[in-house]
Amino acid sequence: MSTVQIIRDYILENYLFTSDQSVLQNDTSFLESGIIDSTGILEVISFLETEFGIRVEDEEMIPENLDSVDNLVAFVARKKRAA
Amino acid sequence: MCGVAGILDLESGRPVLRAELARMVDMLRPRGPDDSGFHVGDRVGLGHARLSIIDLEGGRQPIHNEERTVWTVFNGEIFNYLELRAELIARGHRFYTRSDTEVIVHLYEEHGEDFVQHLNGQFAIALWDEPARKLLLVRDRPGILPLYHTSEDGRFLFGSEIKALLPVLPAPPRLNSAALDQIFTFWAPLSPNTIFDGIQEVSPGEMVIVRDGKVSRRRYWDWTFPTEARDYWQEPEAELAERLRELLVDATRLRLRSDVPVGAYLSGGLDSSALSAIIHRHGATRLRTFSIGFEEQALDEAAYQRTMIEHLGAEHSDIHCRNEDVGAAFLQAIERTESPILRTAPVPMSLLSGLVREQGYKVVLTGEGADEVLGGYDLFKEGKIRRFWARQPASQWRPLLLKRLYPYLDITRQGSVYLRQFFGKGLEHSGAPWFAHIPRWSTTSLCKEFFAPELAAQLVERDPLAELEAALPAAIRDWHPFNQSQYIEAKLLMAGYLLCSQGDRMLMANSVEGRFPFLDHRLIEFANRLPPTLKMRVLREKHLLKRAMAGYLPPAIVERHKQPYRAPDISAFFGRAATPAYVDELMGRAAIARYGYFDPERVERLVKKIRLGRAVGYKDNMAFVGILSTQAWHRHFVEGFYNNFKRDQRESMLAQPSVVGG
Numbered sequence: 001m002s003t004v005q006i007i008r009d010y011i012l013e014n015y016l017f018t019s020d021q022s023v024l025q026n027d028t029s030f031l032e033s034g035i036i037d038s039t040g041i042l043e044v045i046s047f048l049e050t051e052f053g054i055r056v057e058d059e060e061m062i063p064e065n066l067d068s069v070d071n072l073v074a075f076v077a078r079k080k081r082a083a
Numbered sequence: 084m085c086g087v088a089g090i091l092d093l094e095s096g097r098p099v100l101r102a103e104l105a106r107m108v109d110m111l112r113p114r115g116p117d118d119s120g121f122h123v124g125d126r127v128g129l130g131h132a133r134l135s136i137i138d139l140e141g142g143r144q145p146i147h148n149e150e151r152t153v154w155t156v157f158n159g160e161i162f163n164y165l166e167l168r169a170e171l172i173a174r175g176h177r178f179y180t181r182s183d184t185e186v187i188v189h190l191y192e193e194h195g196e197d198f199v200q201h202l203n204g205q206f207a208i209a210l211w212d213e214p215a216r217k218l219l220l221v222r223d224r225p226g227i228l229p230l231y232h233t234s235e236d237g238r239f240l241f242g243s244e245i246k247a248l249l250p251v252l253p254a255p256p257r258l259n260s261a262a263l264d265q266i267f268t269f270w271a272p273l274s275p276n277t278i279f280d281g282i283q284e285v286s287p288g289e290m291v292i293v294r295d296g297k298v299s300r301r302r303y304w305d306w307t308f309p310t311e312a313r314d315y316w317q318e319p320e321a322e323l324a325e326r327l328r329e330l331l332v333d334a335t336r337l338r339l340r341s342d343v344p345v346g347a348y349l350s351g352g353l354d355s356s357a358l359s360a361i362i363h364r365h366g367a368t369r370l371r372t373f374s375i376g377f378e379e380q381a382l383d384e385a386a387y388q389r390t391m392i393e394h395l396g397a398e399h400s401d402i403h404c405r406n407e408d409v410g411a412a413f414l415q416a417i418e419r420t421e422s423p424i425l426r427t428a429p430v431p432m433s434l435l436s437g438l439v440r441e442q443g444y445k446v447v448l449t450g451e452g453a454d455e456v457l458g459g460y461d462l463f464k465e466g467k468i469r470r471f472w473a474r475q476p477a478s479q480w481r482p483l484l485l486k487r488l489y490p491y492l493d494i495t496r497q498g499s500v501y502l503r504q505f506f507g508k509g510l511e512h513s514g515a516p517w518f519a520h521i522p523r524w525s526t527t528s529l530c531k532e533f534f535a536p537e538l539a540a541q542l543v544e545r546d547p548l549a550e551l552e553a554a555l556p557a558a559i560r561d562w563h564p565f566n567q568s569q570y571i572e573a574k575l576l577m578a579g580y581l582l583c584s585q586g587d588r589m590l591m592a593n594s595v596e597g598r599f600p601f602l603d604h605r606l607i608e609f610a611n612r613l614p615p616t617l618k619m620r621v622l623r624e625k626h627l628l629k630r631a632m633a634g635y636l637p638p639a640i641v642e643r644h645k646q647p648y649r650a651p652d653i654s655a656f657f658g659r660a661a662t663p664a665y666v667d668e669l670m671g672r673a674a675i676a677r678y679g680y681f682d683p684e685r686v687e688r689l690v691k692k693i694r695l696g697r698a699v700g701y702k703d704n705m706a707f708v709g710i711l712s713t714q715a716w717h718r719h720f721v722e723g724f725y726n727n728f729k730r731d732q733r734e735s736m737l738a739q740p741s742v743v744g745g
Contacts, residue, residue, distance in 0.1 A: 014692050017533070017685035034529045039700035 003052075004073050010047055011069065015040065026069040041066060048072070054079040085133045085144070086111025087156040087209050087230070088242040090251065091218050092126035093296045095237030099128035106250040108132045110728070111243055113419075114158070114591045120144050122154050127211055127218070131156040134594055136341055136446060142182035149177055152213045153188045158243050159206035159228045160598070161186055162337040167201060196290065199303055203337065203603065207243060207285070218293040224304045225452065225602045226274075226287025226578035229587055232298075233282040239293050244588075245279055245421045246720075246728070255724035256280065258680065258717065260541050261550075263423065267531050267709060268524050268547040270425050271579025273554055275300075278422045278716065287578045304604070306573050308566035308611050310558060315614045320630070323613065327606075328631040334603035335361045338448055345598075346371040346444045348435070349399070350648065351387030353625060353632070353640060354450025354459070358600060360635035362448065363395045370397040373447065375435045378405045382649050387640060394637050402438045404431045409655035410663050414715055419592050420584040421720070423713040425527065425705045428650045432589035440593040451586060452601035455573040456610045458565065458618030459625045459645060466519025466568050467619065469506055473513035482506060484622075516559045516567035517551065524548075530706040533681050533689070551575075565615035652704040656711075657693055669714035678717045681710055 001009075008024060015035045016023055030036040036044060044066060045056045054076065065075040088107035090099045101123050108119050108130040115132025122129045122145040131144040147154045161167065164183035167190060172178065176189040183204075190198035191210060196219065199208075205227035210219040220241055222230050232241040233248055240248050249256065259280040262272035275283035285291050288304040309315050316323055335358060339345050347362055349355050349372040363370045372392065377383040385401075392399045409430045416430045417423075439447055454460045465485070472481040482503045509521035517524075534542070551571075559567055590597045600606070610618075613627060620626035629641050656666050668674060670690050675683040689706060692698050698707070719727060 013688060014697060017682075017688040017692075019684075034525065037526055037529065037700050037702045040702065043697060043699060 003076055004069065006051065007069055007072050007076075010051070011035070014043070024069065026073075028069070029063070029067050031063065031067055044072075048076065052076050052080065054083065085131060085158040086114035086243040086247065087129070087131055087158050087207060088247040089129040089156065089209055089218075089240075090127070091211075091239040091293055093234065093237050093239050093293075097238070099123055099126060101128065103251050104128045104130035107240075107242055107247040110246040110250060113594055114243060116594050118143060120156075122147075122156075122211075124154070124211070124213065129154055129156045129209060129211060134445065134596065136160070136343055136596060138180055138182040139342055141180035142184060143180075144184055146180065146182065146184045146188060148188040148192055153191055154211045154213070155184065155187045155191075155208060157184045157187060157206060157208045158230075159204055159208075159223065160338075160596075161202050161204040161206065162340060162603075163203040165340075196292070196301070197303075199290065203605070205598070205602075209241060216294065219290055220285045220293075221290040221303075222285040222287055224288045224604045225573065225599075225607070226582050227587065227597075227599060227602060229583055230285040231277065231282055232285065232291060233279075234298065235281075239298065245277065245282055246418075248282060249720070249724065249728040252728075255721050256282070258713075258721070260538055261545055263538075263680070263713065264531070264542050264545055265547050265550070266423055266425070267534075268528050269551070269575050269579070270527065271575055272422075273547075273550055274574070274579060279720075287574070305556065306570050306607065306611060307556075307558070308562045308570065310561040314612065316612050320617060320627070323617065324627055324631040326609065327627055330603070330606045330609055331357070331600060331631070332361055332365055334600040334606050335448065336365055337603070338598040338600050339366055341446050343445055344368065344371065344443075345446045345448060346373055346439060346442075348372070348447055348449040349374045349388055349391055349397070350450065351384035351391060351640075352450065352645065353628065353636075353643075354453035354601065356387075356391045356450075356636055356640045357453075357628065357632045358448050358450055359391060359395055359397065360632065361600075363397070364635065370395055371442075371444065372397045372399045373435060373439050373442070373444075374399070374401045375431050376401055376403045377431075377650070378403070379651055379654070382651070384646060387643060390637055390639055394640075400438055400442055402434055404434060404650070406651045406655050406658050407660035408434060409651055410660070410666070413655070413663075413711070414665055414719075415592070416589070417712050417715040418719050419588040420712075421588075421716070422584055423709055423716055424580070424584055425530070425709045425712075426650070427652050427655055427708055428648060429585040429589050430655075431650050432585055433592045436590045436593040436595040439595045445594060446596045446598065447590075448598050448600060449586075450601060451581065451597070451599045452577065453625065453628065454645075455569060455577050456601050456607050457613075457625045457628045458569065458615070460572060461624075461645070461647065462519055462523065462572065463565060463568050463619060464622050464624065465506065465522065466564065467622070469510065469522075470513050470518065470564060472507075473510045476507075476510055516555060516562075516564075517548070517571055518564065519568040520571060526701055527705060529702045530709050533685050533706055533710060535679055535682050538680055563615050565618065566611070652708050653693055653698055656707075665715075666711065669711060669718065674714060674718075675710075678714060678722075680713055680717070686710060 101121055104121050111132040115134045117135045118133040120131045120143050129145045145154045145156045161183040164186050167186040171189045178185050199221050206223045207228040207230035208221040220230055231245050242248050257280040262276045262278045265272045274286040289300055289302045292299050347359050349359050374388045376385045409427050412430050416433055468484045485506055506522055508525050512518050617627040656662055672683045675681050675686050
């Protein structure tokens with residue numbers, strides 16, 4: 001499965017509690033739309049670390065890396081290239 | 084403490100049956116296990132379930148005046164009844180009991196509806212004025228004791244709890260979807276709404292008047308704050324601290340009046356420690372304290388409790404609350420709250436009142452109200468920082484002050500940008516009275532994504548914030564922002580959740596009466612005129628209370644960071660012990676679909692996520708407890724209506740009406 005699909009399924013399953021693909025756009029801000037609250041972001045980070053074998057540094061916890069499906073996909077790709 | 088219930092015929096022409104009153108009062112048995120009494124008059128009936136605390140022999144209710152034309156049933160305490168009684172006797176009134184209840188009828192004869200202005204206490208009163216054919220329902224100022232009413236088929240019904248009304252209703256109640264929407268925003272319905280469609284509460288500080296078939300409301304008291312700087316106390320801080328201590332000592336002393344021994348809850352926080360210290364120094368008997376400890380270290384305050392117990396030499400009992408204890412007591416707690424709740428925090432309070440009762444006590448003093456009256460909540464700090472930040476929204480360092488606020492949160496991992504995003508919500512509303520509440524309410528509202536599409540469609544036109552705004556007093560716009568937050572907190576969360584679901588109902592579950600010195604209206608009125616800087620000095624909460632009580636308490640208690648009282652939520656149901664069977668049943672697809680409030684697929688995924696151990700956020704915890712409690716509410720009150728509330732209907736309908744009560 002592609003990175004984008006893995007991430008979409010995870011977000012849909014765990015934060016939107018649905019399999020309906022139409023409710024999530026890849027550029028939707030998680031924070032602005034309320035999909036993920038301030039504690040929820042910790043769960044997302046654990047998921048990325050387990051699923052993709054990357055390590056997220058404190059200074060990387062910024063919306064540019066984490067705040068939408070698109071941002072997550074790009075961030076994971078960058079991390080994997082750097083590894 | 085006690086329970087009251089009654090019926091007034093508006094236009095049905097049906098006689099009020101004593102048996103009907105008996106069924107209503109039966110529902111209130113835990114509030115009043117010791118005795119019951121009735122008065123059935125012409126088209127009116129009053130019932131009472133009694134817990135004997137003052138005048139154990141003579142305090143039987145209903146109570147009447149000299150001519151038997153004014154009757155009352157009453158739940159609560161009039162703490163200044165000795166003074167009132169002496170004044171009334173001096174004016175020629177004759178008393179036939181020693182009870183505090185009797186001052187109500189004579190005060191009413193003297194002052195009419197304004198009699199309530201003379202009461203210092205916690206009360207829910209029903210008063211029948213026979214010559215005027217007028218029924219009054221009156222509730223205390225802050226909303227300590229509950230009182231509900233409804234009109235049904237030409238009759239007006241009232242009771243201390245909603246469950247007292249159900250045996251005389253013809254059909255199962257329905258969920259009030261607007262109230263559910265409000266609970267899933269504010270944690271409480273907007274008064275006088277309840278989760279039961281068509282059933283209302285008497286709002287705190289109000290009376291409901293029923294006369295000539297018409298029902299009206301009158302507000303006799305409200306929290307009010309200065310609109311001009313010169314209206315705040317101008318006295319030096321030391322003098323105000325002295326007055327605060329004197330008032331608190333007097334409020335506590337009045338609340339130790341009782342014909343049975345009085346104990347105290349000791350959480351280890353500033354407020355309950357202050358009360359315990361006052362009782363220790365000014366009370367007549369040895370201090371007796373009760374507390375609760377938690378298995379989860381983050382929730383436990385046992386170390387501070389020990390500090391105080393040693394300091395005061397109190398005789399102390401405590402219970403240890405394991406996570407699964409909360410799960411085991413949850414269903415019964417919802418039968419008592421009669422409302423969905425978003426956190427399990429009320430549940431351990433029922434275990435604590437059970438301990439009190441087991442130790443032979445039926446009255447306890449608690450520190451409830453201090454945070455609202457004297458400015459203790461983190462939300463007040465949060466509001467202050469966010470307002471400061473809103474003046475310079477681009478500032479990088481202003482939001483970092485929030486880190487000072489939540490030292491127990493793992494903020495480094497969350498990163499300051501996320502802090503900004505979360506607490507920065509609604510920064511543009513810095514002029515709104517509910518500005519400080521935005522982060523809490525917007526997080527809570529996220530739980531509404533679990534509403535079933537049909538329910539969501541019903542709510543689409545509604546806006547809880549606009550409904551709240553319409554209910555706020557006009558003057559609130561002119562108050563200091565700190566006072567605005569206090570008002571909203573006192574009226575919504577305290578009156579609508581803390582004092583009822585977490586307070587009265589959990590105490591009454593074990594027939595224990597709570598008394599709240601910080602909610603003495605003289606203390607509230609005094610505190611409302613304190614400059615906000617004396618409540619929160621920079622970010623030091625309850626500044627003046629700390630100063631006032633410094634001589635009574637160990638420094639470790641005065642200086643500790645406030646820890647909000649919390650209980651295990653999801654972990655109460657999913658942990659070491661097996662998940663209770665009712666959880667699987669109520670959260671299962673079938674029950675979710677049958678009751679119709681929530682989306683079965685989403686709930687299923689939430690439960691799956693919880694089982695995988697992935698649910699750690701506030702939202703998941705609140706959503707789970709909110710859904711489970713709504714389901715439990717439906718099962719007991721709607722689906723279980725005939726079984727739980729109408730079982731002996733048949734026999735009762737055959738019973739003979741009695742003319743005079745006993």
